[in-house]
Amino acid sequence: MSELVRSYLTVAIFAAAAVGLVGLLLGISRILRPQRPSVSKQMAYESGVDPEGGDWAQSQIRYYVFAVLFVIFDVEAVFIFPWAVRLEVYGLFGLIEMFIFIAILALGLGYAWRKGVLRWV
């Protein structure tokens, strides 16, 4: 088992402890709390009145556009992080490369901006 695996294993132990804690707290509460369900208790909350319609609400399509934009910038991070770690190797060449890369990204963001998808009415 290499050192790399070991250090992630430590993180995994930490996460497992957290899962255990949540499970423990939920378990204790399950024993202690009363359980008397009724129809009105199981209704969805809608500011005190009976819920109107189904449990699905429509939401703005704009959120979807932001999700797509986020994917672009998150994938970009995948390329930028290795570049940032290995700077000495790439030097000026790396800087120019990254300049072009970021310029293309900025182009996309600028287009989305002017197209009005970043506008929130």
Place this chain on the structure above:
Amino acid sequence: MSGDPLLRGTIDFVDVLVVLFKVGIAFGFLLVATMFMVWFERKLISDMQNRIGPNVAGPWGILQTLADGLKFFFKEDLRPREADSLVFRLAPYLSVVTAFVAFAIVPVGGVFKDGDPTSGTVSLFGKETYLQVADPPMGILLLLAASSIAVYGIMLAGWSSGSKYPLLGAVRASAQAISYEAALGMAVVAVVIAAGSLSTHDIVAAQSGGYRSWYWFATGLIPFVVFFIAATAELNRPPFDLVEAEQELVGGFHTEYSSIRFAMFFLAEFMNVITMSAIMVTLFFGGPAGPIFFGLDWLFPTLWFFGKVLVFLFVFVWFRATLPRLRYDQLMNLGWKVLIPVMLGWLLVYRAIVLWRDDKIDPIPTIIVGSIIAIVCTALLTAAFSAGDRAFERENTPSDREGS
């Protein structure tokens, strides 16, 4: 490659014990600190608003959080009939576990010296180790991973509730979190450029040359400001607490959660505040760096670390008492139109400055090449803007609207 000396070579029983000990300490600390933070926030905000605040349970009301927490255990757990049972129960786990995991990479003590292989190590039960739960070589990415998965906790909680307010709140929260995560990640890149490593231990070690080498200063203030704003938005803290805008969304994504399950979200929220403060101290304020008096080098670094974290906790509460909530369009504009472009530009400028400082490049050709690239980019951007304008006009002409 460096790494925790404890995990090098063969592993014996004591090594395993030390790891478990560190996990236990960090775990206990986070829980106690979370309880403290809830009390600290309530007490401080009541001071700022000229109220008394909690003052009954324990001295200065310090046990109030414990009393509230105990009460949650005895409350009936309500679940709407429309709720997706499995996902509804899974969501609190996702929120709490991600809140814990990010703290694992934070170094909380030890004397750091740049370039010294023994820097930052302490002796626990006769074993040399780092005062952090784990030091994976890609440590800081763990923060980004955890905050990405935390979005799932929020989204699934809202979606599975089978109710309208939580669904709207969850969609809103997810859009906010992912928008600011992009800016957050890029602010981290600036630190990585300066340190040349993704390991939090190396990042702290690189900041050990006095307060001028701390990265809020050394990376030119902009990454720190962007990170701080983005972190506040990630934490859904005021002035970015639109997720819990009571007037519009009741409780947001956890409206349908009650009893101990609600307490889990509450715990995760405050734990994230502490973790994010600790990360900011690590990335930008030298972690445990600070003057050491009386040769007490096992005590003062840890004290400095917690002191710095406390300052950030105070500032978060201060924000809440001072700043009004942003409107949603203002929030999105700040994220996409200010923070991300500024950070993208600053990354390149900062990289050029680092190159220039290391005498790797000649300033004159760089300026010439830079200006040519800038002109080309501006031309392309202008073209994109006008194309976007035309498309926008086309879609919004009156004749079009009548047709639809």
